[in-house]
Amino acid sequence: MSIALLIESANIQKAEVKPRIQQKLQMLRGVTSLVIVWSHAGMRGYVDPIYHLYGFFVPVGTMRPFLFFMLSGYMLGLTNKNPLANFNEIKSFVKKRCKRLYPVYFLAVLFSFLIAKESNLFWSLIGHLLFLQNIATDVIIENTPIWSMNFEIVFYISFIIISFLSIRPLYVIVAALVALTVLLFPSNVHPNLIRYSLGLIYFAMGILCADIKFREYVHPTSFCISLLILLFCYQRLEVYQFIFNKLHIPNLDVTTQGFKFFIVLQFVPYCILILSTFNNKIHAWHKYLVAVIYVPPLGRSFYLLYSGNLDLGMKISIALFLTSVLLLVFPFRFSFTRIKMGLSFLGGISYGTYLVHLPIWYLFIRFTPFSGTLYTALIRLIIYLCVVIASAYFLEKRYQKWAVKLVERS
Numbered sequence: 044m045s046i047a048l049l050i051e052s053a054n055i056q057k058a059e060v061k062p063r064i065q066q067k068l069q070m071l072r073g074v075t076s077l078v079i080v081w082s083h084a085g086m087r088g089y090v091d092p093i094y095h096l097y098g099f100f101v102p103v104g105t106m107r108p109f110l111f112f113m114l115s116g117y118m119l120g121l122t123n124k125n126p127l128a129n130f131n132e133i134k135s136f137v138k139k140r141c142k143r144l145y146p147v148y149f150l151a152v153l154f155s156f157l158i159a160k161e162s163n164l165f166w167s168l169i170g171h172l173l174f175l176q177n178i179a180t181d182v183i184i185e186n187t188p189i190w191s192m193n194f195e196i197v198f199y200i201s202f203i204i205i206s207f208l209s210i211r212p213l214y215v216i217v218a219a220l221v222a223l224t225v226l227l228f229p230s231n232v233h234p235n236l237i238r239y240s241l242g243l244i245y246f247a248m249g250i251l252c253a254d255i256k257f258r259e260y261v262h263p264t265s266f267c268i269s270l271l272i273l274l275f276c277y278q279r280l281e282v283y284q285f286i287f288n289k290l291h292i293p294n295l296d297v298t299t300q301g302f303k304f305f306i307v308l309q310f311v312p313y314c315i316l317i318l319s320t321f322n323n324k325i326h327a328w329h330k331y332l333v334a335v336i337y338v339p340p341l342g343r344s345f346y347l348l349y350s351g352n353l354d355l356g357m358k359i360s361i362a363l364f365l366t367s368v369l370l371l372v373f374p375f376r377f378s379f380t381r382i383k384m385g386l387s388f389l390g391g392i393s394y395g396t397y398l399v400h401l402p403i404w405y406l407f408i409r410f411t412p413f414s415g416t417l418y419t420a421l422i423r424l425i426i427y428l429c430v431v432i433a434s435a436y437f438l439e440k441r442y443q444k445w446a447v448k449l450v451e452r453s
Contacts, residue, residue, distance in 0.1 A: 066383060066387050067267070067321040067322070067323070068114075068118075068321050068322065068390070069386070069387040069390030069391055070321070070383060070386040070387055070390055071114075071271070071317065071321045071390065072114075072389075072390035072393045073385075073386040073387060073388070073389030073390035073391075073393060074271050074274060074386055074389075074390075075107055075110065075111065075274060075393070076389060076390070076393035076396045076397060077389060078102050078107060078274050078275060079107055079188070079396075079397060079400075080396060080400045080428070080431060081101065081102055082101060082102050082103060082104075082107075083188065083400065083401055083404070084400075084404055084424075084427070085099065085100075085101030085102070086101050086103065087404065087408070089420060089423075089424050090404060090407040090408060090420070090423045090424055090427045091414045091415070091419055091420035091423050091424075092408050092409070092410075092411055092414055093411070093414045093415040094414060094415050094416055094417060094419060094420045095420075096420055096424075099355075100355065100356050100359040100360075101356060102274070102275040102276065102279075103278060103279060103356075104277070104278025104279070104281075105278070105307055106274075106277060106278050106307070106310045106313070107274065108191055108242075109241070109242065109245045109307060109310060109314065110245075110274075110310070110313075110314045110317070111191075112194070112195075112198065112242045112245040112246045112249070113245040113246065113248055113249040113252075113311075113314045113315075113318060114249060114314075114318060115195065115198060115246060115249060116198070116202070116212075116245070116246040116247060116248065116249025116250040116251075116252075116253070117249035117250070117252055117253050117318050117322075118249075118253075119202050119249075119250065119253075120212075120249060120250040120251075120252070120253025120254060121253045123136070123202075123206060126206045126207065126209050127203060127206040127207045128207070133203055133207065136203065137199075137203075140199055142447050142450075143443075144192075144195075144394075146442065146443045146446035146447060147394060147395055147398060147438045147439065147442070147443050148189075148192060148398060149172065150438065150442065151186065151189070151395075151398035151399050151402070151438070152168070152171045152172055152186070152189070153168075154399065154402055155171075155183050155185045155186035155189075155402045156168045156171070156183065156185075158185055158402055158405055158406060159183055159184070159185050160185075161183075161184070164183075166180065167180045167181070167183065171183060171189070174192055174193050174196045175193065176189065176190060176192070176193050177190055177193045177194075177235050178193065178235070185401065185402050185405050186398070186401050186402050187401065188397060188398070188400075188401055189398065194238070194239065194242050197239060197242075198242065198243065198246045201215070201243060201246065201247075202246075202250070205247070205250065212247045212248070212250040212251035212254065213247075213251060215243065215247040215250075216244055216247045216248060216251065219240045219241075219243040219244045219247065220240075220244060222236075222240045223237060223240040223241055223244070223305065224305075226240060227305060241305075241307055241308070244308065244311075245311070245314065248311060248314070248315065249318070252315060252318060252319065255326070257319055257322075257324035257325060257326050258324065258325050258326070259323060259324065259325075260323060260324065260325035261323050262320045262323070262325070263374035263375060263376050264375060264376045264377045264378075264379070265370040265371070265373065265374045265375045265376075266320065266370065266371060266374060267320060267321065268367075268370055269367040269368075269370035269371045270313075270316065270317045270320055270321075270367075271317075272363050272364070272366060272367040272370070273313065273317075273336075273364070273367055275360075275363055276359075276360035276361075276363040276364050276367075277310075277313065277340065277364070278310075279356065279357060279360040280340035280343050280344060280347075280360060280361070280364055281306070281309060281340070282309075282339040282340060282342070282343050283306050283309050283339075285343065312332045312335045312336050313336050315332065316329075316332045316333070316336060333371070337367075337368060337371065340364055341364070341368060344361045344364055344365065347361060348361065389432075391439065391440075392432065392435040392436050392438075392439045392440070393435075394435075394439060395434065395435030395436070395437075395438035395439040395443075396431060396432070396435040398438075399431065399434050399435060399438065400431045400435075403427065403430055403431055403434060404427065407423060407426075407427050407430075
């Protein structure tokens with residue numbers, strides 16, 4: 044599962060977000076986009092078609108897309124404090140979203156279908172261009188991460204309804220929770236209905252967090268780094284699915300797949316905490332969220348170390364998690380200026396990175412010359428990352444602005 048979510052849905056309005064906070068949120072987006080690229084390339088053996096680096100560490104899990112769903116709602120809540128009161132305001136909101144999202148998305152979809160190997164793709168292309176993947180057509184194999192774009196559009200529509208009717212986000216969360224619980228039981232329910240309900244919980248939770256008046260607080264640098272490290276390892280050490288598997292409950296009238304969807308709610312505390320931390324906020328239940336996030340994986344880490352027989356990926360995950368715990372226990376403040384600038388740069392092109400990294404991967408994997416050794420695998424990986432970053436930069440900083448001006452002139 045890719046995600047994310049949608050990265051661009053967290054687009055930051057410079058005029059309404061303090062520069063320091065803007066940089067920190069861009070850093071969060073940058074690191075998360077890096078993890079997503081790492082995850083998608085890594086679980087496919089990276090970019091050498093012959094010499095696969097499957098033994099190398101790969102961050103796995105479905106947490107990151109839902110983090111971006113919450114970030115999407117959070118930023119929309121921050122930048123749209125007043126309700127959408129009439130048709131003109133709704134039209135303006137939709138126009139702004141289309142200008143920001145569609146030019147890059149349009150080119151990414153065309154590129155994906157250009158390199159696709161399947162035949163009879165015309166109606167699938169139309170479906171993708173209209174954001175109907177997951178509904179009217181299957182997501183194109185060469186760019187599976189764009190499954191989330193359909194979800195993002197659904198959540199934008201939800202936001203318009205929530206804002207126009209002045210519906211409290213808490214009511215939306217409760218309704219989505221009820222729907223999610225009900226949908227887990229019928230065996231004939233389409234999985235996307237469950238995913239929409241689950242994603243809506245995260246999205247509405249982001250809007251709710253934007254409405255709550257948190258206290259201003261600049262968290263220690265070490266705590267920010269600790270939370271970022273969890274993006275790489277947290278889901279490998281998740282506890283609740285692990286406990287469920289150990290219980291072996293018979294005759295439970297909930298599909299295992301459905302329960303896995305419900306388990307994703309365990310990441311809500313982490314998403315709330317990392318968003319508030321990178322927005323320089325702190326809340327009354329801060330220490331309880333920290334305990335909920337860190338204590339269960341810490342217990343499982345010790346359990347796994349005691350039981351032994353761990354693969355390399357799990358060993359690295361435990362090492363990363365214990366490092367994050369140490370950064371939590373021993374706080375410090377330090378200015379990593381150059382690193383912050385680099386991560387902020389990645390955050391600024393994260394939307395383009397998200398949309399094009401997998402199609403570019405398919406091009407690399409189909410190019411067989413200069414492959415077959417560890418040396419070629421590493422060189423190809425470096426070149427791949429450079430191409431992805433350069434392509435995302437062109438899409439975000441050059442093409443997108445040009446496309447908007449072209450449409451406005453016409």
